Amino acid sequence: MTTTAVALRATRRSRSLRSVTVTAALAAAAFALFVFTMMAGSMRLTAGEVIGSVLYLRDDPSVDFVVRGLRLPTAATACAVGLALGASGTIFQQLLRNPLASPDFVGITWGASLAAVTGIVVLQVGGLAVSGLALGGALLAAILMYLLAWRDGVSGYRFILIGIGVAVFFEGLIGYMLTRAHLFEARQAMHWMTGSVGQANGDELRLLVLALIVLLPLAMLLQRQLRALELGDDAARALGTRTEASRAALLAVAVTLVALAVAAAGPIVFVALVAGPIANRLLGPAGGGIPAAALAGAVLMLTADLVAVHLMPTPLPTGVVTGAVGAPYLLWLLATTNRQGAGG
Amino acid sequence: MTRLRAEGLTLGYDDRPIVRDLDVSVLDGKVTAIVGANACGKSTLLRGLARLLAPRAGTVLLDGKSVSDLSTLDVAKVLGLLPQSPVAPDGITVADLVSRGRYPHQGWFRRWTESDHDAVARALEATGTADLMDRPLRQLSGGQRQRVWVAMALAQDTDLLLLDEPTTFLDIAHQVDLLRLLRKLNADAGKTIVVVLHDLNLACRFCDHIIAMADGAIVAEGPPTEVVTATLVEKVFGLTCVVVPDPVAGTPMVVPAED
Ligand SMILES: Nc1ncnc2c1ncn2[C@@H]1O[C@H](COP(=O)(O)OP(=O)(O)OP(=O)(O)O)[C@@H](O)[C@H]1O
Numbered sequence: 178m179t180t181t182a183v184a185l186r187a188t189r190r191s192r193s194l195r196s197v198t199v200t201a202a203l204a205a206a207a208f209a210l211f212v213f214t215m216m217a218g219s220m221r222l223t224a225g226e227v228i229g230s231v232l233y234l235r236d237d238p239s240v241d242f243v244v245r246g247l248r249l250p251t252a253a254t255a256c257a258v259g260l261a262l263g264a265s266g267t268i269f270q271q272l273l274r275n276p277l278a279s280p281d282f283v284g285i286t287w288g289a290s291l292a293a294v295t296g297i298v299v300l301q302v303g304g305l306a307v308s309g310l311a312l313g314g315a316l317l318a319a320i321l322m323y324l325l326a327w328r329d330g331v332s333g334y335r336f337i338l339i340g341i342g343v344a345v346f347f348e349g350l351i352g353y354m355l356t357r358a359h360l361f362e363a364r365q366a367m368h369w370m371t372g373s374v375g376q377a378n379g380d381e382l383r384l385l386v387l388a389l390i391v392l393l394p395l396a397m398l399l400q401r402q403l404r405a406l407e408l409g410d411d412a413a414r415a416l417g418t419r420t421e422a423s424r425a426a427l428l429a430v431a432v433t434l435v436a437l438a439v440a441a442a443g444p445i446v447f448v449a450l451v452a453g454p455i456a457n458r459l460l461g462p463a464g465g466g467i468p469a470a471a472l473a474g475a476v477l478m479l480t481a482d483l484v485a486v487h488l489m490p491t492p493l494p495t496g497v498v499t500g501a502v503g504a505p506y507l508l509w510l511l512a513t514t515n516r517q518g519a520g521g
Numbered sequence: 522m523t524r525l526r527a528e529g530l531t532l533g534y535d536d537r538p539i540v541r542d543l544d545v546s547v548l549d550g551k552v553t554a555i556v557g558a559n560a561c562g563k564s565t566l567l568r569g570l571a572r573l574l575a576p577r578a579g580t581v582l583l584d585g586k587s588v589s590d591l592s593t594l595d596v597a598k599v600l601g602l603l604p605q606s607p608v609a610p611d612g613i614t615v616a617d618l619v620s621r622g623r624y625p626h627q628g629w630f631r632r633w634t635e636s637d638h639d640a641v642a643r644a645l646e647a648t649g650t651a652d653l654m655d656r657p658l659r660q661l662s663g664g665q666r667q668r669v670w671v672a673m674a675l676a677q678d679t680d681l682l683l684l685d686e687p688t689t690f691l692d693i694a695h696q697v698d699l700l701r702l703l704r705k706l707n708a709d710a711g712k713t714i715v716v717v718l719h720d721l722n723l724a725c726r727f728c729d730h731i732i733a734m735a736d737g738a739i740v741a742e743g744p745p746t747e748v749v750t751a752t753l754v755e756k757v758f759g760l761t762c763v764v765v766p767d768p769v770a771g772t773p774m775v776v777p778a779e780d
């Protein structure tokens with residue numbers, strides 16, 4: 178065995194060790210935050226009480242009411258939405274080879290929002306119908322993006338500019354929808370539009386969790402194809418990837434996850450944009466892992482929810498906090514990618 | 522019998538056919554150079570042979586079977602291709618990039634084995650990039666990067682290897698090194714190699730067989746001494762020249778005439 182082979186093996190071993198450690202640490206952080214969110218509030222609870230109640234290990238009606246009835250749905254939504262946005266964001270960024278290409282920047286999130294808002298204010302539906310509409314809207318936006326920009330290649334600012342254009346177009350339509358709404362529905366829709374994890378209806382949450390259980394493992398299997406697609410279509414095909422099918426499958430996973438997350442919590446901005454880069458920072462040269470990005474998304478959402486609900490003088494919608502944290506990051510990203518010339 | 526050949530192959534983009542009704546057989550166990558002017562369809566032909574581009578008409582046969590009937594993975598285990606301008610993901614290291622060449626040999630669940638490590642190590646050593654292993658690709662010079670891409674194609678460890686202009690960006694010494702490496706792979710491992718080259722002199726010196734293309738068609742093919750003549754160079758490149766024997770190997774050497 179040559180020294181090169183030995184060195185390669187050592188590098189690979191330290192990479193996978195780092196990747197496992199980082200992913201496990203993120204999972205532990207997400208779990209701790211998940212439990213902590215349910216402990217905090219006007220009725221302080223211990224970790225034991227929370228876990229006991231969630232797992233049906235104890236019977237204490239007042240604790241059960243607060244935990245299972247009020248706090249678990251919110252915490253579970255934050256966690257599930259974070260996982261979905263993190264995974265979806267990193268898939269988009271890797272497929273489009275651009276750190277700016279998260280679903281909220283290429284219009285997908287807004288397509289889903291437009292359809293959901295239309296459902297809320299015009300059709301006055303809720304629950305699974307909103308999820309269904311969001312999914313339809315996200316697919317529509319994805320197809321629109323494909324037709325407008327993707328066919329001619331995906332690199333560079335052109336794609337992002339078209340994405341922002343599509344997003345603005347949808348936002349305009351959303352504004353129009355709101356002016357057409359009655360006061361009550363308009364307020365409901367406005368609240369929804371800011372993005373908040375406290376509002377999910379049980380059906381939307383259950384559908385999102387189900388989708389995560391099926392799609393996250395699928396995304397992990399498709400990670401291999403994603404790594405090949407990153408080399409460009411020619412090289413990916415030469416390596417034996419079925420590029421069209423792989424890309425379609427990855428896009429379907431990412432679009433579905435973001436649509437169902439939007440249906441559950443409204444258009445939460447920036448989480449999908451920053452989760453992947455944060456995970457990549459931690460992973461170092463082993464970057465790109467979808468599970469780590471998903472968990473980073475969950476950590477971000479749970480933290481944002483904690484800050485929004487408990488650290489602010491008056492509780493805020495989660496989307497306000499993620500927006501306040503995400504905007505400076507975006508500016509930094511724009512400044513640095515421009516300098517490196519990596520954005521196109 | 523040749524393992525890779527095309528019959529009546531027509532290839533194109535959108536509505537424009539580029540390669541028309543072309544027949545070609547890649548000689549087994551030989552090093553073949555494809556030469557021709559810019560935009561004459563060399564890359565297109567290579568992409569068609571490696572089923573990166575679906576034929577408009579005709580077929581590409583690999584081991585007697587049409588490549589469009591084979592699974593992409595099965596083709597990739599036998600036939601490798603280095604595209605003319607591959608793209609590397611941001612921040613990827615040399616070892617990671619070369620490792621991706623192992624893709625067709627790994628499955629959904631079976632990931633890294635000893636043979637994968639050995640193939641990657643051999644590819645790094647053969648291209649002289651083992652020292653660069655842990656460096657990010659972005660920090661390398663154009664020539665170093667080019668050798669890393671060649672290493673990735675080598676790591677795929679296929680019997681047939683198609684390389685689209687692997688010598689671009691390389692200095693003269695590295696160009697010669699790379700061609701010697703291809704010769705060695707051919708001699709030691711019996712690999713069949715097709716390489717697009719722009720340097721006719723190096724093509725004549727290091728390749729067994731030359732295919733000259735113009736306007737999407739093959740205008741001449743055969744051993745360098747038979748194919749590379751002043752008339753052919755005039756016809757393919759529109760360059761008036763004198764062809765003299767290479768002082769070392771006696772292969773044809775193209776010297777531009779005075780204008
Ligand atoms: N993806 C594409 N879409 C449309 N047309 C293309 C595409 N790729 C190549 N072409 C066209 O096909 C023709 C042949 O291109 P090809 O890349 O095969 O040339 P080449 O012989 O490899 O040239 P070079 O020596 O410059 O690499 C050119 O006219 C080019 O414009």
Ligand SMILES: [Mg+2]
Pocket residue numbers: 563564565605685
């Ligand atoms: Mg070419």
